Amino acid sequence: MTRALVIGGGIAGCAAAIALHRIGVQAEVSEAGSDDHAETGAFLQIAPNGMRALAVDPGGFAPGGMVSRNARGRRVGQMDVGDDPRRYGARVVVLERWRLLEALRDRVRALGIPLTVGARLQRLEAGADGVTAGFADGGTARGDLLLGCDAPAPAPARCSCPRPRRPSTPA
Numbered sequence: 001m002t003r004a005l006v007i008g009g010g011i012a013g014c015a016a017a018i019a020l021h022r023i024g025v026q027a028e029v030s031e032a033g034s035d036d037h038a039e040t041g042a043f044l045q046i047a048p049n050g051m052r053a054l055a056v057d058p059g060g061f062a063p064g065g066m067v068s069r070n071a072r073g074r075r076v077g078q079m080d081v082g083d084d085p086r087r088y089g090a091r092v093v094v095l096e097r098w099r100l101l102e103a104l105r106d107r108v109r110a111l112g113i114p115l116t117v118g119a120r121l122q123r124l125e126a127g128a129d130g131v132t133a134g135f136a137d138g139g140t141a142r143g144d145l146l147l148g149c150d151a152p153a154p155a156p157a158r159c160s161c162p163r164p165r166r167p168s169t170p171a
Helices: 011-022 048-054 084-088 097-110
Strands: 003-007 026-031 043-046 065-069 075-080 093-096 115-117 121-127 130-135 140-143 145-148
Touching: 003 011, 003 130, 003 140, 011 026, 011 048, 011 097, 026 140, 043 048, 043 097, 048 084, 093 097, 097 115, 130 145
Parallel strands: 003 026, 003 145, 026 115
Antiparallel strands: 043 093, 065 075, 121 130, 130 140
16 A cells, blocks of 8 residues: 655645545545644635535535625626525535644544654755655655645755655556
């Protein structure tokens, strides 16, 4: 089974780990921060296709419509989203960022995907047999591939790593 190291346990990292799990890739998530993410960030909106892809219910509310305005406050567009569940199989959701993160982390854990918090990436070593991540606490993790899902300054980009091998495609 293919094993993926996911560096970053935020929204992108957790969503990636869930998606990898769906296709049979064994993921392991490492997050430099803590599990205390209450009130991190502001509100965000997720479109129906995003809600279907995430396959979690983070709560939030479904607006009946949306209005777009330009910098002067003039209305430049309007969209009715009340019919989205019938049309797209899910609804538009507006919620606080931390609620989505909490729902995704809960889902990762429920799927049995390892999620380690406080794991600050220090180094990467790539070889013919995959990649090894070294963490500040001295721990390591090994995988066949690595996904850098941390921001704004991705730790994998800061680590010195030889050029990765090209993925092979099955014949």
